[in-house]
Amino acid sequence: MAPAGFVTRFAPSPTGLLHLGHAYSALTAWDAARDAGGVCLLRIEDTDTARVRPDHEAAIYEDLAWLGLRWPEPVMRQSDRRVAYAEALAHLAGLGVTYPCRCSRADIRAALAAPQEGAGASGAASGLYPGTCRGRAMSEAGPSDAIRLDLEKALALTKNQTLHWTETGPSHAGRHTLDPDAMRAHIGDVVLARKDIGTAAYHLAVVVDDAAQNVTHIVRGEDLLEATPIHRLLQALLELPEPVWHHHALVRDEDGKRLAKRNDARAIRTYREAGLTPADVRRLCDESAR
Numbered sequence: 001m002a003p004a005g006f007v008t009r010f011a012p013s014p015t016g017l018l019h020l021g022h023a024y025s026a027l028t029a030w031d032a033a034r035d036a037g038g039v040c041l042l043r044i045e046d047t048d049t050a051r052v053r054p055d056h057e058a059a060i061y062e063d064l065a066w067l068g069l070r071w072p073e074p075v076m077r078q079s080d081r082r083v084a085y086a087e088a089l090a091h092l093a094g095l096g097v098t099y100p101c102r103c104s105r106a107d108i109r110a111a112l113a114a115p116q117e118g119a120g121a122s123g124a125a126s127g128l129y130p131g132t133c134r135g136r137a138m139s140e141a142g143p144s145d146a147i148r149l150d151l152e153k154a155l156a157l158t159k160n161q162t163l164h165w166t167e168t169g170p171s172h173a174g175r176h177t178l179d180p181d182a183m184r185a186h187i188g189d190v191v192l193a194r195k196d197i198g199t200a201a202y203h204l205a206v207v208v209d210d211a212a213q214n215v216t217h218i219v220r221g222e223d224l225l226e227a228t229p230i231h232r233l234l235q236a237l238l239e240l241p242e243p244v245w246h247h248h249a250l251v252r253d254e255d256g257k258r259l260a261k262r263n264d265a266r267a268i269r270t271y272r273e274a275g276l277t278p279a280d281v282r283r284l285c286d287e288s289a290r
Contacts, residue, residue: 006038008217009210010064010071013045014057017267021221021251023067024285028248029219030069041213042071047078047199063268067278076213078205085200088208088238089147089193093138095237097154098192100141101133108132128188147193149203149234155180158236165232169247171222178229187230207231211240222247249289 010026012018018026033040042064046052064071092098103111111130134150141147163178192204200208210218225247235242253266271281 006033006036006217007041007213007215008033008038008219009041009043009213009215010219011043011045011206011209012060013048013051014053014060015048015051016056017059017269018063019251019266019268020271020281020285020288021266023063023268023281024251024289025219025221025248026064026069027067027282027285028246032217032219032246036217038216040069040071041215042075043209043213044075044077045202045205047205049079059269063272066268066272067281076209078200078209081205081209081212082199084208084212085193085205088204089200091238092149092192092234093147095154095157097150097157097237098138098147099134099136099150100138100145101129101136101148101189101191102142102145102195103129103132128186129190131189134189144195146191146195146201148189149192149230151183151187151189154233154237155183158233161236163232163236165228165242166244167225167228167247168217168244169222169225170249172225172247176228178232183229183233186226190230203227203230203234207234207238207240210243211235211238215243217244217246219246219248221250223250251285251288252290 008029010029012022030040044057044060046057089098108129111132129148133148164175165178166175167173190203191201193199194201228245232242234240268281271284
């Protein structure tokens with residue numbers, strides 16, 4: 001159990017080496033906790049069993065320690081959290097806001113490409129799930145089904161609540177109100193549990209874990225800013241507390257693209273082996289974040 005007060009977290013996936021972008025996010029979170037007299041937790045998001053590797057997890061601990069960062073033990077690992085996710089999913093199913101989905105990616109692409117009278121171009125242009133399986137009952141769910149949130153039913157269930165969240169990041173600071181129309185246009189019926197590995201997908205796992213760890217301030221990259229409304233909605237449905245969000249700038253390459261784990265030239269390990277110091281890496285993070 002995390003202590004009371006300011007609590008944030010850094011939650012990498014052990015599917016590759018940490019790069020400069022991860023370093024910037026980790027340092028931003030740890031600095032915020034230090035300045036507030038709080039704590040930064042480390043959480044390992046290892047549910048993608050097809051891609052996670054023990055050596056990559058070991059490298060996470062090694063790289064963060066080299067940067068001078070420390071965290072409370074034991075570290076939460078999502079692979080140990082299946083019961084908690086199943087309970088949250090059952091709660092949402094009990095509210096009637098989930099449905100099983102058997103559609104493959106190819107099915108979804110085909111449905112989006114098909115002309116629909118009166119639909120205009122918004123569905124295909126947005127790439128949102130078109131709702132092919134929305135009428136299916138949870139009693140029909142099988143091992144080959146993903147589980148989706150029925151956004152319309154979820155919004156109807158919370159229509160008497162005005163859902164807000166606070167953002168302290170540099171680009172979107174302020175108090176924001178959940179916009180149902182924007183969620184319909186840009187988010188849609190997100191996946192809550194994946195059929196390929198039979199466990200919680202990101203949106204469900206992150207809100208359940210943050211609440212379990214008493215996270216009060218979520219520090220993450222601005223590429224996840226658009227996920228905040230769906231997380232706030234899930235928190236309301238699951239009766240979880242509202243944290244404060246801080247979306248920081250991203251470290252980008254020379255072409256302005258966000259770094260990915262295939263950017264081995266920007267891996268923390270590469271900088272370490274080249275003889276750079278943690279202070280050098282911190283300086284590079286500050287110079288590259290935009």
